[in-house]
Amino acid sequence: MNEPLHRSLGLTDEEAEAIEEILNRPPNHLELAMYAVMWSEHCSYKSSRLHLRRLPTEAPWVLVGPGENAGVVDVGDGIAAAIRIESHNHPSAIEPYQGAATGVGGILRDIFTMGARPIAVMDSLRFGRPDDPRSRWIAEGVVSGISGYGNAVGVPTVGGETVFDNTYAGNPLVNVLCLGLMPADRLVLGQASGEGNLAVLLGASTGRDGIGGVSVLASASFGDEEEAEKRPSVQVGDPFEEKRLIEACLALLDAGLVVGIQDLGGAGLTCATSETASRGGAGMEVDVAAVPRREPGMEPFEVLTSESQERMLAIVFPDGLDDVLAICDRWDVQASVVGRVTVGGLLRVRDGIDGPVLAELPAASLHEDAPLYDRPRHPPADWEDLKADAADQLPPPEDVGADLLAMLSDLSWVYRQYDHMLFLNTVVGPGGDATVLRLKHPATGADTGRGLALTTDGNHRWCAVDPRAGTAMTVAEAVLNLACVGARPLALVNCLNFGNPEHPEVMWQFSEAVDGMAEACDAFGIPVVGGNVSLYNESNGHNIDPTPVIGLLGVIDSLIRIPPGLAWSEGDRVIVLGAGSAELSGSLWAASLAGHKRGRLPELDYEQHRRVAGLAAGLVADDRLSAVHDVSSGGLGVALAEMAAVSGIGFRGARIHNHADLFGEAPSRVVAAVDPELLPEVEAAAAATGVTVARIGLATGDRFAIKGLLDLDMSAITDHWRSAMSDFAGQAQ
Amino acid sequence: MTTKVGVVVFPGSNCEQDVVEAVDTIGGFGELLWHKDTGLGDVDAVVLPGGFAHGDYLRTGAMARFSPIMDPIGRFARDGGPVVGICNGFQILTEAQLLPGALYKNRGLKFLCQPTMLRVNSTGSVLTRGLSVGDELNIPINHFEGNFICSEQVLAQLHDKNQIVLTYRDNPNGATADIAGICNESGNVVGLMPHPERAAHPLLGSTDGALLLKGLISGD
Numbered sequence: 001m002n003e004p005l006h007r008s009l010g011l012t013d014e015e016a017e018a019i020e021e022i023l024n025r026p027p028n029h030l031e032l033a034m035y036a037v038m039w040s041e042h043c044s045y046k047s048s049r050l051h052l053r054r055l056p057t058e059a060p061w062v063l064v065g066p067g068e069n070a071g072v073v074d075v076g077d078g079i080a081a082a083i084r085i086e087s088h089n090h091p092s093a094i095e096p097y098q099g100a101a102t103g104v105g106g107i108l109r110d111i112f113t114m115g116a117r118p119i120a121v122m123d124s125l126r127f128g129r130p131d132d133p134r135s136r137w138i139a140e141g142v143v144s145g146i147s148g149y150g151n152a153v154g155v156p157t158v159g160g161e162t163v164f165d166n167t168y169a170g171n172p173l174v175n176v177l178c179l180g181l182m183p184a185d186r187l188v189l190g191q192a193s194g195e196g197n198l199a200v201l202l203g204a205s206t207g208r209d210g211i212g213g214v215s216v217l218a219s220a221s222f223g224d225e226e227e228a229e230k231r232p233s234v235q236v237g238d239p240f241e242e243k244r245l246i247e248a249c250l251a252l253l254d255a256g257l258v259v260g261i262q263d264l265g266g267a268g269l270t271c272a273t274s275e276t277a278s279r280g281g282a283g284m285e286v287d288v289a290a291v292p293r294r295e296p297g298m299e300p301f302e303v304l305t306s307e308s309q310e311r312m313l314a315i316v317f318p319d320g321l322d323d324v325l326a327i328c329d330r331w332d333v334q335a336s337v338v339g340r341v342t343v344g345g346l347l348r349v350r351d352g353i354d355g356p357v358l359a360e361l362p363a364a365s366l367h368e369d370a371p372l373y374d375r376p377r378h379p380p381a382d383w384e385d386l387k388a389d390a391a392d393q394l395p396p397p398e399d400v401g402a403d404l405l406a407m408l409s410d411l412s413w414v415y416r417q418y419d420h421m422l423f424l425n426t427v428v429g430p431g432g433d434a435t436v437l438r439l440k441h442p443a444t445g446a447d448t449g450r451g452l453a454l455t456t457d458g459n460h461r462w463c464a465v466d467p468r469a470g471t472a473m474t475v476a477e478a479v480l481n482l483a484c485v486g487a488r489p490l491a492l493v494n495c496l497n498f499g500n501p502e503h504p505e506v507m508w509q510f511s512e513a514v515d516g517m518a519e520a521c522d523a524f525g526i527p528v529v530g531g532n533v534s535l536y537n538e539s540n541g542h543n544i545d546p547t548p549v550i551g552l553l554g555v556i557d558s559l560i561r562i563p564p565g566l567a568w569s570e571g572d573r574v575i576v577l578g579a580g581s582a583e584l585s586g587s588l589w590a591a592s593l594a595g596h597k598r599g600r601l602p603e604l605d606y607e608q609h610r611r612v613a614g615l616a617a618g619l620v621a622d623d624r625l626s627a628v629h630d631v632s633s634g635g636l637g638v639a640l641a642e643m644a645a646v647s648g649i650g651f652r653g654a655r656i657h658n659h660a661d662l663f664g665e666a667p668s669r670v671v672a673a674v675d676p677e678l679l680p681e682v683e684a685a686a687a688a689t690g691v692t693v694a695r696i697g698l699a700t701g702d703r704f705a706i707k708g709l710l711d712l713d714m715s716a717i718t719d720h721w722r723s724a725m726s727d728f729a730g731q732a733q
Numbered sequence: 734m735t736t737k738v739g740v741v742v743f744p745g746s747n748c749e750q751d752v753v754e755a756v757d758t759i760g761g762f763g764e765l766l767w768h769k770d771t772g773l774g775d776v777d778a779v780v781l782p783g784g785f786a787h788g789d790y791l792r793t794g795a796m797a798r799f800s801p802i803m804d805p806i807g808r809f810a811r812d813g814g815p816v817v818g819i820c821n822g823f824q825i826l827t828e829a830q831l832l833p834g835a836l837y838k839n840r841g842l843k844f845l846c847q848p849t850m851l852r853v854n855s856t857g858s859v860l861t862r863g864l865s866v867g868d869e870l871n872i873p874i875n876h877f878e879g880n881f882i883c884s885e886q887v888l889a890q891l892h893d894k895n896q897i898v899l900t901y902r903d904n905p906n907g908a909t910a911d912i913a914g915i916c917n918e919s920g921n922v923v924g925l926m927p928h929p930e931r932a933a934h935p936l937l938g939s940t941d942g943a944l945l946l947k948g949l950i951s952g953d
Contacts, residue, residue, distance in 0.1 A: 147844045151875075152785040154747025240745050240788025247744075332744060417844045419875050421928070424751050427936045438936060445754060562936060 005029065009036035015371055022365045030349065030359045033301040035366065037267035038274065041535055044370035047501040048533040051514045059527040061490065069110040069190055069263065070180070071529025073491045075555060077448045079441055080184040082116035085124075085177040085456070085495045085551045087534035091235070092174040096141025100174050101149035101237035105309050107178040108155060109263030112246050113312070115188035115253050116180030117442055119423055121150055122435070123160035123176055124456040124495070124549045125414075128169030130725070135164070138172050145237075146176075147417040152239035153246070157418035158426055159435035160456050162411050165591070167460060170539030175495040175532075177456055177551040181442040188253055190262035192315040192341045193280035197259055199273065199339035200324060203245045204310040206269070207294035209235045211306050241310040248331040249312055255327065257320040264311040270304045270366070272313040273339060274347050278364035280315075283346040286339040287353045300358050304349065315341065377507035387466075390599035391590035392583060392660060400659050401710035407588055407634045407663075408641055408717065409724035427451065432565055433484035433630050436556065451559030453487035458497075458549035459633065462665075464597040465586040467509040467546045471516030473601060476609050476667050478552040479524055480630040483613035484670060485563040486620035487554035492521060494531040494550045499543025501535045509546040510535075517548065523606035526552070545597070556621075563620055567647035568627035568673035568699040574651065575674060575682070576636065578612040579692040580666025582658070588633045589663035602666035608691075609668040615689045616670045624682055627673035627699075636696075637662040639671045644704050645721040650714045653697030654707040662709065673699050736761045736950035739776035741806070741822075743768040743786035743797050748819065748930065752782045755930035759943050761950035768800035778815040778859075778949045779806055781822025783875065783928060793836060793878045794824035803829055815859040815949055816922045820876055823914070823924030832915060832924045833891070834883035836876075840907025844877040848938070849927060850902040851913050858898045858916035858923045860948040870941035872927040874905060874913075879926040881908040881915075894918050899925055 006016040009032060019027050019035050027035065041047060057065040063080055064072035070084035088103025104121060111118045123146055128135030139162075150157045155178070192199065252258050260280065262272045269291065277284040288300045294308070316324050321337070328335035342348075347363040350356065362369075380386060397403040415430035428436035434455040439448045457478040462470030479489055494517065499506040521528055537544045568574070584590050585599025619625050627647070629639045636656060644651050656662050674682050686693045697706070705711040738756045740749045742765050753763030764776065768786075773779065787796035797803070803825075810816045810831055818826035826832045839845055853861050853868040883891070888910060891897050899914035906926075914925030929942030 151844060151846075151877075152745070152788065154745075154784060238788075240785065240790065243747070243785070243788075244744050416847050419844075419846050421846060421873055421875060421931050421937075422747060422751065424754055424931060424934060424937060445750070559936065562938065 006032055009033060010040060011036050015039060018371065022369055023361060028359065030301045030304065031361055033305055034270045034359065037270055037305050038366035039370045043267050043271060045533055046371045047373050047375050047535060048510065049372055050374050051511050052531065054514055054518050055528040056518060056521050057528050062527050062529055063187060066528065066530050069113045071491060071493060072114060072187060073529060074184055075439065075452065075490065076450070077441060078184050079439065080182050080187060081452065081553065082111050082114040082180040082182065083491065083493050083551065083553055084110045084530050085175055085493045086110065086532045087495050087497060088174045088176065089172060089497065089534050089537055092142050092172055093138065096138045097145040098236050100142040100145030102235045102309050103174055103176045104146055104149045105237045105242050106265045107176045108153065108242065108246065109265065109312065111178045111180035112249050113190055113261055113263045114180065115186045116182035117250055118155045118178050118180045118246070119425065120158045120179045120437060120454065121155050121176060122158060122454060122456050122551065124458060125160065126163045126165065126168045126173035126547065129164050129166055132169055135169055142172065142174055143414055143417055149237050149239045151419040153243050154422060156420050156422040156426065158420045158437065159430040159454060161458070162414050165460065167545040170542060171537045171544050173497050173547060175497070175549045177493065179454060179553065183443045186253065188258070189260055189279065190276055191260040191280035192276035192282050192284060194259060195341055195343050196318060197315050197341040198318055198321060198337050199284060199341065200314045200316055201291060201336050201338045202248065202312040202314055202328060202333055204238065204241050204308055205292040205294040205334065206303055206306045207308045208298065208302055208306065209308055211302055235307050235309050237309050244331040244333050245310055245312060248328050248333040251327045252314060252324060255323065257316055257324050259315040259317065261312060261314045264313060266307065268304065268306045274363040274366040276313065276315060277347060278367055283342040283344045283363055284339050285342055286347065286349045288349055288358065289352045289355065290336055290338045292334060292336055300349065300351065375501050375507045376504045377511055378504045379508050380505055386598045387600050391585040391587060391596050394590060394594050394596060396659050400662065401712045403589060403593055404637045404641055404710065405716060405720040406593065407638050408645065408721040410721045411725065413725050427559065427562055428485055428565065433481040434487065436485050436563060438559060449558065451556035453482050453485050453554040453556055454551065455481040456549060456551045457481065458547050460545035460547040461588065461591045461597055462586045462601055463513060463547060464545040465599060466601050468512035468516035469601045469604065470586065471513040471548045472520040473604050473667050474548060474550060475517060475520035475524065476604055477630065477632050478550055479609070479613050480670065482552060482554040483616040484620065484628045484630050485556070486617050487556045488617060489524060489526050489552055489554045491529045491553050492526050492550055493529060494548060496531065496533045497537050497544065497547040497549060498535050500538040503543065506543055513546055513548045524610065558621065561623060564625045564627050566627055566629050566643045568643055568649060570649050570700055571676065572626050572673035572699040573676050573679050573695060574653065574697045574699055575672050576669055576694045576696055577615060577672055577686060577691055578608065578669040580664070580669050582660035582664040583666060584660050584664050587635060587663050587665045602664065604667045611689050611691050612668045612670060615686055615691050619672070619682060619685060624678050625672045626675055629671045631669040631671060632665060635663040635665050636671065641704065641717055643671065643673065644714065645718050648718065649699050650701040650703045651697055652700055652705050655694065655696050656706050656709060736777045737775060738763050738778045738780055738949060739766040739773055740764065740780045740782055741766045741768060741802055743800060745786045745788050746782055746784035748783035748928065751930045752780050755933040755942065755946055756950065758933055759947055759950060766802060768802050770802045771805065773805050773809055779809060781818040781825050783820035783822060786821055786825060793821060794828035797825045798829040807831065810922050813919065813921050817860060817949065818924040819928055820926055823926055824878065826922065826924045831922050832917060833887045834881055834915065836878045837880040837882050838878050839880050845905055846873065846875045847905065848873045849905055851899045851927060852902055854897045854900050855895045857895050858920040860923050860945045861898055862948050863951060864944060869902070870944065871939040872929055872932045872942050874927050876926055879906045879908065881912045883909060891915055898923060
């Protein structure tokens with residue numbers, strides 16, 4: 001079949017016409033290829049931009065909001081934190097190891113582009129169920145890829161989440177968050193200005209890998225037979241190159257030699273040159289012949305759209321070029337002048353610095369003139385019926401204990417493979433409610449005595465039931481996770497993973513989720529400082545459940561002891577802070593054991609939530625709790641069982657009347673274990689803040705028992721918890 | 734006088750700042766050395782830190798042993814100067830034949846980052862000279878290739894000359910004779926897979942690593 005070139009590049013007929021209007025002539029092949037990658041869904045956010053504007057983005061401590069390579073916030077003591085989260089879902093579906101590895105590489109570059117040293121990575125991973133061989137292959141490959149790349153590049157992977165559900169069987173989610181620190185006065189923006197300044201390409205040579213990755217992979221859906229032929233669009237990562245690139249770039253910034261710097265990610269050199277030029281209100285002449293190549297015979301369009309990894313574009317003063325080259329030489333980083341900044345706003349590609357012009361277009365048109373779609377959206381036709389179908393009507397479990405055991409899994413097989421301790425910051429690593437890092441000054445190393453807390457959270461079950469309320473509850477859960485380590489929230493980044501935006505139901509889910517996030521962020525006073533949208537998470541006609549994933553950064557004002565964590569002690573009283581209704585809709589129990597994702601979510605009361613979070617954070621800061629854990633997936637039952645499993649000490653409980661009490665996931669609740677002597681004080685503090693406290697039992701012995709509901713041997717709890725993933729992870733020794 | 738500890742940076746090293754921080758914390762003075770340096774300046778001890786020197790693409794430590802700084806380090810070691818290789822540094826010391834044996838992939842064929850319990854097996858090394866045989870230390874590991882192997886002859890010598898410095902209580906990686914760290918015959922060159930610098934601050938859950946590093950800066 002002979003389809004027009006623009007269509008095979010992923011452009012619609014209307015988009016091709018718009019390009020012709022901009023240029024006042026038909027584009028040539030190279031120009032068309034450049035527009036195709038820049039106007040792809042991945043680069044242009046053409047289906048989502050309209051909605052993202054509704055998110056709150058401002059706060060006095062926000063230094064850089066959405067739109068740059070990363071969000072930046074002031075965390076005090078002259079330190080700024082850069083944070084970003086990004087998806088690498090589609091590459092990971094096709095080539096799990098490299099897809100995940102390059103996902104880590106890409107997000108690191110976004111951070112050191114801003115002038116910050118990356119200090120922590122978090123991964124939010126979602127796969128099909130482990131009994132599906134293909135999902136196991138993907139999960140093992142992704143975890144190995146993160147381990148292989150992240151460990152070698154020398155940035156610790158300090159936390160994240162790993163979720164298994166059928167909805168991701170054909171389309172895994174690999175969302176990677178990176179946090180970096182810099183002196184607050186060293187913020188660098190990805191812009192080119194100053195006529196005559198030079199564009200220097202740093203790092204790896206350019207090859208044919210990843211050509212059109214953003215348009216071919218990330219902006220279309222898959223069927224099985226298409227995956228094999230898309231494999232060459234996945235890039236290959238080299239962590240050693242990236243490590244040297246990080247050191248060289250930070251050294252260039254330290255020496256004040258760069259005007260602006262930009263990573264080469266999606267859409268490669270086309271994106272980096274046009275973005276830096278248009279941000280700086282300038283133009284650029286690019287010499288395609290000067291780009292070092294990995295193989296002979298590459299066409300200009302391949303060079304301009306290749307997504308070869310580990311490359312950066314630095315805009316430098318001509319006078320400083322020798323110093324730039326010397327620093328790059330020290331780190332064995334290849335550096336080549338590939339362009340110069342011009343006035344007038346045109347991006348002009350030549351073959352040789354004075355050679356023939358291969359492409360000429362307004363740099364800003366690749367960004368600002370990108371299409372903007374208000375795609376049709378509407379709720380499912382049977383939305384009212386779906387809401388009426390509550391999980392509470394499901395038949396109760398025959399054996400509550402067995403259902404509880406089926407929901408337990410220890411994910412340490414994942415994070416044991418990640419270096420999570422490098423840089424000596426990790427006070428609470430993976431496996432807790434939130435990660436806690438010591439906050440040291442990035443230039444002097446001086447310990448501020450304060451801490452940063454990080455969590456990533458997503459809940460596709462809640463969002464499948466109600467994308468708006470589910471997203472709001474996800475934000476609320478993240479706030480509570482931070483509270484459990486004594487932190488208050490500072491800034492949020494999001495990774496919005498949805499299905500095919502051309503389906504009105506998916507677009508409705510997206511719009512609803514944005515509104516839910518906006519509502520919750522407003523209520524908690526949290527600015528959204530960056531985000532990433534991943535659409536077309538659809539395979540063989542199946543859209544994933546809506547999965548907005550959020551990363552929340554918080555601060556701990558005085559970090560003088562390790563937060564209590566999940567492990568309780570013999571004799572502790574176990575209480576629940578906060579009250580909630582016993583509704584099962586959206587719960588892990590309903591979804592994983594009965595395949596039910598309908599009904600109405602339990603209500604989220606923001607005022608009550610703020611009180612519970614404030615109380616929990618205060619009690620942690622005052623060292624009044626011996627253990628603490630927020631109630632989320634799996635409800636009270638899983639929270640208690642995890643605390644028992646981690647500590648190896650059982651639980652004797654009462655006043656949990658039925659399976660809905662045990663497995664319901666009403667928000668704004670925290671389980672706390674308290675030394676009996678401190679109990680009156682804790683209860684008084686709760687009363688003073690208007691938070692309900694329920695005494696539900698005692699941490700003791702070697703049985704996990706709840707009166708009238710279940711009675712399990714602790715060995716059953718720990719065995720199930722530990723072994724759920726052991727075969728899968730190949731840990732049998 | 735403050736002990737000056739030179740910490741060598743190869744391209745791909747990543748634990749160098751951590752070692753400097755830990756050394757500073759316990760009263761020493763850490764200074765970075767570049768792998769292309771041809772001398773060690775006036776340092777009193779040398780640490781080869783963890784990481785992935787030169788990417789470790791060929792074999793761990795195989796490229797790093799050819800870096801120019803390895804010549805003066807060899808001389809320094811033969812003259813009795815304290816040289817400690819941590820993790821990747823241990824791998825480099827075996828490649829450079831400053832220590833015997835080699836480090837294979839872990840038995841479970843997975844990278845492992847986790848706390849381990851160690852037992853002091855010899856106090857004849859520069860790291861353990863302030864400790865007692867049988868002391869238990871909680872110090873994390875972080876490696877893919879930490880499975881120590883050697884010939885039976887070498888193992889016999891390690892036993893006979895009291896060169897097995899640290900052993901694992903629960904062997905995580907399949908290392909021969911549970912070996913976590915060894916030294917040369919005179920005890921001034923030590924290699925260990927666990928990371929003592931990661932256990933030198935109360936907020937990190939253990940300060941047992943500081944007990945080892947103090948051996949470096951306490952002087953003779």
